[in-house]
Amino acid sequence: MPYWRLSGFYLFYFALLGATAPYLALYLDYLGFSSARIGELLAIPMLMRCISPNLWGWLGDRSGRRLAIVRFGALCTLFSFCLILLGKSYAWLALIMALYAFFWHAVLPQFEVLTLAHLGEQTERYSEVRLWGSVGFIVTVVGLGELFERVSLEVFPWVLIGIISCIFISSWWVPNAQLSSARDNPLSGGFLRQLRQPGVLAFFIVVGLMQLCHGPYYTFITLYLESLGYTRGVIGQLWAVGVVAEILVFLLMVRLLRHVSLRQVLIASLLLAVLRWLLLGTLADHWFWLLLAQLLHAATFGSFHSVCVLVVRRSFNARQQGQGQALYAAVSGVGGGLGALFAGYSWTGLGPTLTFFCASLVALLGAFILYRKMPENPS
Template sequence: MRPARAFYFLYYASLAALMPYLAIYFASRGLSGLEIGMLTSILPLVTMLGAPFWTEIADATGRHRTVLVSVIAVVLAAAFGLSLATHIVPLALLTALLAFHLAPAMPLLDHAVLEALGDRTHAYGRQRVWGAIGWAVAAPAAGWVTSTYGLPWAFYLFLAIMPWVAVVAMRVPFAASVGRRRIGGGLSLVLRDSRWIPFLLTGFAGGLGLAVVSYFLPLHLRDLGASYTLIGVAMAIPAISEIPFMVLGGLLLASVGSRRMLIVAVAMMALRLLLSGVITEPVPLALVQVLHGPSFGVLWIAGVAYARELAPQGSRAVAQGLFLAVTGGLGGFAGSLLGGVTYDALGGAGTFLVAAAFTALAAVLLAAWRPVPPVVAPDTADVPIG
């Protein structure tokens, strides 16, 4: 599993170098809060399309590694172009290209890891924790570099790390394909199970909250007078807070259960957003991001395990893609758009408070929801074509 751990580490290190500074980069191009919200909303919106699209192709053809390496190559090209763009139209097009090909990377790797673990899915967090470590190491370093040498270095760092992700991807072991099938068949099989409805609504709420924090916390900290170095530290704290929950994820799943973990995670996200809205000093605001671990960290551990549990054999990569599509895609899009609209009108504090109210309501509704037991249907996903 060393290639998978290396992939997690390098992939999240590359994201830590660039993603926290995208909104600030767009602002440096003279864009308004609404325009920044529109651009940042492209990332999750296109993720919603790209994750299930590419994972469905990978499952249907059995060429998971080929798909993974190919999309990373396009990501590099898109990021290079984005670093040179200055106007909103090319910025939007290149952001969409980046997001569409970045989207399947994590679902494909998570699928490979879960298949390799077999019945030991409780050990997933011990692999995924290397992503948190990669982010925790890279985020403060990227903050210092961008503070010292300027915002373009966020792109330079990303472009320096991501090629190594492609190299490691070539060594990630993928399980042998169980047989080809028509493209689109796996997604339809997954969605027959009614338990996906409350599950995906939980992911949507968590993704909305995470998007508001991820895209607008750096702007809010900047407005409060924080340096890029402090912003980098603030972006590292969430990754550090994930580590114990990733390591102990298996124990939490066994003792609490995935459904309860998902509801608690959304409630903790609401608390994180509430505190982010009422705290007005940069350092305490950065420190409260430690709640990322019991919020989104727990949501991801439980969500990945639950998606695999619900997925039919032969459609497990697309199940991971669907979870990401709704959590990081649809939820992220809603959070980005909400943040863009409210940031201009209410400022950073108001933005976080509005998002806190929504996620708190979602947690209450999801706790009261009792999903209908699924109707078992014949599994035709793995019937070979021709």
Template sequence: MAHQAQAEETGIRPGLPPLPPLGLRLSGTYAAFFLAMGIQVPYLPLWLQDRGVGPEAIGVALAVPMLARLVSTPLLGVLSDRLGRPKAMLVALALAAAGGMAALAVSVEFFGILVALAFTALAWMPSLSLLDSYTSRQARAGRADYGSARQWGSAAFLVANLVGGALLGLLGASSVVLMMLAGQLAYVLATFALPELPRPERRPAPVAGRRARLGLLAGIVAAALVQASHATLYAFATVNWKAQGYSLTAIGVLWAIGVAAEMGLFRFGTRLVVRFGPHALIAMGGVAAVVRFSAMAFDPPLVVLVPLQLLHAFTFAATFLAMVELVGRSVSEHRSGTGQTAAAWIGSILMSSANVASGPLWAALGPLAFLASAAVGLVGALAAILAARLQPHSSGSGG
């Protein structure tokens, strides 16, 4: 068994072609996961419309995966830690999500579509948090770099947006779920290529006590608030830019600049975490959100929008990376899956709340609704400072 685990980790398998290095396999796994995501986010509403689903029902259909994720994410995190086989859990969830997408592809009736969407989300959405847990454990063991692997998820998301749009023009809206399924099958293969991690010893958490737990919770909430500050951006930035007269090409470039910025941060983010610590990165992300969204509230020209989009490196990537690192430092290895999925669960709740609020705010205020986004980012920065003050600084605590 030990020889098999070593062979999987090194990629050397007697009598078989060697596997790529672990870092490359992890990068490929993130890329494969985000291929399907990069099709689903922009194009699934078109598929629903092609199935004859009306606007109000589309809103319901898109809400179902979010609700399903809130139910399954923490439960699957606990289950993964109880089983002690994170690679096997990733494979099982990838296969289940692929089955859900296959069922979705042949669904016609609205109820069947809702059931397929819910089943897919139950398995698919928590997979990213469990993959983050798996990768952070490999990183803490010195076998991989989380940021370097995660950047390829962002790259694949962008490629899927662009290539998916081109294929959609050729194949029609009915091809959307089939493209999602193709990406998911690639993710299934990628998870099979990962090595299984040994069951960790049950040890006390690196930080313990009521103050430390409160500090961890404050840090997670801080990162989740900065992430939630993007809700208005995701929902209405394209609408607003188009109203300002920017072409779809220019708008696409603006979004691509943001993705490129987050890739750059992920690429070198580990050095930043080591240098400044996760709390400082979250605070930087919150301050960047204040600057970014305060400026966007006043419809800045294109020459200003470009550097504002570059701030996505801090408002999104830095806070996400810092949250994963904060949980990894604060939670025992045998509870890594529980910790990462709990953080994702808190983030989902705050993002969902911000999404609900963004519509009425935009209807009432227009672009000035971005000032509310700036306020949420500011609260996130202040929460990060509070979390840093609550962090224990005793030897070995990670402080």
């Protein structure tokens, strides 16, 4: 297994997320946009995941050229984002968000399939490879927090262009691989029939709900903490704390899954998300409770995402893996986009406390659905 080449790609890919998730809203605020406009602009890339992953996933399954799609998507993402150098009006930024997201979201689902193909029968080691994405996120979020304490946010677009360039370059380090079809069940049928297996639809609904409840966090947490008096450097460190906890979960996931089922991990992750949003909505001005809320990122993203990739892997045949991972990304995008839109409009109308309370109710609904509808051992 080309461990370091796979890990290197994840490092740069999630370094981009480490730049955009905490600081893109801050940059849009710097440009003078209102909360509603910021929510709309941040919703566009998430909603684009409804279209892009499914199209590229279908193409990847039909052609088998997943690595070519990864490289092409990375290159087009770079060209698309460079358009930000030509203008920064609302309409122009909306176009850039849609265009770059269309190609950026083509990359990860196909790369996930490649990674699983390289892992072969050792799919439980996925988290050991994926943790380097978290390392890239930490380095970026802490580094940019310190950088923006010292320089203007005017340099933000150039930072993103540099990171996207690294994603494209690293895509050429990775060797190709194909999933074995030996595990296919000849009676399982096509993609839609596999989608109707017990618990699979419920699983995807819950994936959307988990991303929806993250909407207020990903859209406004940096601005929220800044309004409570935290500096940008400290905010960057708080983001990093959450991702360090996520890395620890990735390292422990192989051992954890020897003792608990995928369903149990998903339900526990959702229940801990309920607690996290309640803490952020009511006690974020207290350092101890804010730190605890950030540590819970280990569950709300780390354990949840690790298990979701494995559930998708077990739910679809090799010939439908691209579409399965793409559907996972697309449903995540729908939930995330709706969450960002909700946060954009509710942040001013309801306020942060009620907004996070609504997010906790969404997570609780997701846990209830899994408890009732998902079998103990999805396959």
